[in-house]
Amino acid sequence: MAANEKGYWGVTPPISVAASSPREREITTTLMEELRQQNTFETEEESRRREIVLGRVAALVRKFVRDVSISKGLSETAANAAGGKIFTFGSYRLGVHGPGSDIDTLCVVPKHVSREDFFTVFEPMVRATEGATEVSGVPDAFVPIIGAKISGISLDLLIAPIGMSAIPEDLSLTDNNVLKNLDESVVRSVNGTRLTDELLRLVPNVQVFRDALRCIKLWAQRKAIYSNVNGFLGGVAWAMLVARICQLYPNAVAGAIVARFFTIMSKWQWPQPVLLKQIEDGPLQVRVWNPKVYPSDRAHRMPIITPNYPSMCATHNVSASTLAILSEQIQHGADTVEKVIAGTATWSALFTKHTFFHTYRNYIQILALSRDPQAQIKWAGTVESRMRHLVMKLEFVDNLRLAHPFVKGFDRVVRCASEEEAARILQGQAPAEPDVEVGAPDDPEMPCKVYITAFFVGLAVRPKESPDAPPRRLDVSFSITEFVKMTKTESFDPAKMGIVLKHIRSTALPDYVFDPGEREAKVSRKRTKKSLGGKDEDGEGTPNKKPRLSTSSVA
Template identity: 70%
Template sequence: MEELRRQGTFESEEEARLREIVLGRLAALVRKFVKHVSLDRGLSEAAAEAAGGKIFTFGSYRLGVHGPGSDIDTLCVVPKHVSREDFFDVFEKMLRETEGVTEVSGVPEAFVPIIKIKISGIPIDLLMARLALSSIPDDLSLADDQLLRNLDERCIRSLNGSRVTDEILRLVPNVAVFRDSLRCIKLWAQRRAIYSNVNGFLGGVAWAMLVARICQLYPNAIAGAIVSRFFIIMYQWSWPQPVLLKQIEDGPLNVRVWNPKLYPADRSHRMPIITPAYPSMCATHNVTASTQMIITEEFKKGADIVDKVIVGSASWSELFAKHDFFHKYRYYLQVIASTASQDLQIKWAGTVESRLRQLVMKLEFVDSLTLAHPFIKGFEQVSYCLSEEEVRAVAQGEISEAIRKRKKEDIEGKEGASTVYSTTFYIGLAIEPKQPGTVGPRKLDISYPTTEFVKLVKMWEKFDETKMGIVVRHLKSSALPDYVFDDGERQPRSAQKRPKPTKTSGKSHGTSPDMPKSKKRRSSFTSENTAAAVAVPGLVKPAENGLSASGMTTSHVPTITPPGLSIKDPADIKSPQLPFGENVAVATNPTAV
């Protein structure tokens, strides 16, 4: 706990009070919104006032493990006469007109429709659920499964976050120990860059359920012991056996939520973690072969560190060492989403990010690529350009020192000047080691995945080629921009050394159902970059042909150990490695380097 405090994971009392004030203002706004719509529907003043409207928090704030600056996941519950269209048309407009509310961005077409806002600087994610009730009482509880009757799927998904969070808190034997343990694991996962559901890692709900399961297995343990056992058990866990939270008060074998007939196991779920509230669903369906390997390797590293902490040869601070993502690989893919509008950029970058997992999955089927490692966040930049040429360069990731230093006032009133908002995502590429006896350089063609990815993001119904740019290109590690490194973190070019390539186990070959079976086709781009650039005037557009190749899976040797866990004997585990290939060409039109 001392180390967590040193790491700054706890918010100040002042910020905690501000959050309570903000939530109070939001609750009043929701009631005002429901009353406004009720009056528009012809209800009397008294009936409109009684219609109510209520907010529920969920996620890290509801679990009590949020940190300074973290957002508040909030659910707005409204009666049956208030529609989702009202939420995005009427309520979003009310939010924009409310003093202290900034950065309002609604995404009605999202899988879980959402409005993102800031109130007094506190970021809030707003979901909405319409219940089959004429009014929403102040004492409403969402625990009753009957509330889900006759609701559409989007409302059920919106309700699920709050219902799952409450069920997790109900099922853990000691809430205080659970919170301290989860706060530690969240910090570790964030520092190691494996905390992101959208990018194929584990999100907040999945981490919470894993920690809750360990708390159930060791109900009398303190937080330090829970954390230690967490890493050992998670590394040894025999995936894809699902992780389930159980009714501990009814005995350890009474599984309430898992019924294969009601929820058949999906073989594509590599690390299934099943939510404990009806309707049960897999919280980790985004995990890919690559991200599973990365998570497993981090479990192993964490287990090694806590072993040393227990015997006194390491400190807890070593567990929270920063990731080495931008030092790990020789080649990276750079995905740049750009627009000329801040509000549009939020939606466009979010759309591109939500589809990055598809690019990772296609990259996993490329020969010689053993791993496609997505970074967990994008890097946002605002560039002030004086010409069309500068706009085009920025959209392709070429930001000169002059553009980088230029400020908003430097372009005001100048003809042809414009502002470009860009968000850049990175994927590290681990290359298969060169086999003994191989002569000459090898070739790596990733044109098929990149081309298909660009075509996929262009299928967004609101895509406008005149306003939105998308560029995918490869970079060597030496060409990574300075902004991805902390001050003083980047090593001098001559000092950067790479470990000797190592073999990986468990590579097998297969075909993707959405890729052509032939592996012989090659694309012929005219651009030197592994790039597909669209929606910026004058940029090269992607070719249509491409390549599909092999993928990989990881094998496991399960054994059975108490208490009811199927895990692997450490002696039988072959640790996933992250190799570095040398002398490999990464190009759209394959040529050796």
């Protein structure tokens, strides 16, 4: 770690170089105690298991490269020397992972090993590995990926064929020249590792950065705003925001960094970009983030720019709706932390669970269905990767204030008495109400299964201009139709897969989206509120003035 040539970290001088106050040190101590109580640190046994699994994956990558090399005509000697190396990135490499966290793993291979080989050769090898479960490749994703779980450790595996005939053991990815002649998808994959290493280099105190980031990650997860794919912020973006605050307060302790994170971010004037260092074009012909040159860069609503070359916007998925939700949650966080500093609240108040399934009257339920559990992982991933497009289409619907996607799907199973019933469910011609969790015991009288992943989007209606205004109408049918067309790619097989979208009221939400006892407690409180003349979240005073909603229930 080192400051830049001007003597400080970042693109501007620090706001303060003063040491933290006794109160800030005190709240840092209580913060770390709370993080331990919230189970954000993994055990030593799990840490050792991660290292063992990574060693097995590294050996598997070398075998994969050797097998592909031989199949493409290389000699035994050349195939053995072709190598192959793995690099970790993301939360594991940053040192802020918790129990059950995925390990983002980049598989660097020689130029003669292709992306197609990754899915046709390496994916079956992973599936055949002892202790491997939930193996599924998503070749059509923005960054092609294989998800897997080995010995209980979840991994996201990416491939990067670089311009070398063999991968040396001491390969480093820090040199910009490693990006020469790589396509954009591979550059994105390689830059995951390059970015992680650069972040650790650009913060004045790595341990303070890690402690503060661990707090912000937990908060974002509890508030259901931790998801790049759904248009919120992923781990990389949250890490860059925390790193920027660390640059502005280089001598502050973690509690002070968290407090200043919320204070500064709640007042940030988006779309002013967050930069950790000056952007450079670099020596290669690779596109660099530049709003003066590229119109698409100017369109980013919440630009947070990666510091490594080529610089990219890590938040291009953020929409008008998700920016509004993020801004609201950050402001709530700022209010809570202010109380923590004043001593009128504890850190646990920052980590209370989201209220997504209690906030809206209207929801769109998206069901991704298939007949095979392995195919379901891939199909559900495809549907989820396109959810942000549904949100952006819904934003153009009259009378809709925002569309709020939930950040995860719910995996369930429908058990059917016959193949005919299962086929009708896939086509949306029969109710598809999941009755059991994945892995539930079989029922001899219901031998057929349909695997389902349910996603949800909350619909926030614009308030009425006056109490006497006529009922409003939400016509989301066009948005739904266009979304279904987008999800049904060439790999879609209607005999094995299905997608069903329908509008549901909050009272019809399935029980599995709530924690035990959560729904009953909320209903009891809401009845008390209504009896006192309170208004609901859409600004309606009485339940008989709900907006009319027009939608396609099946697509």
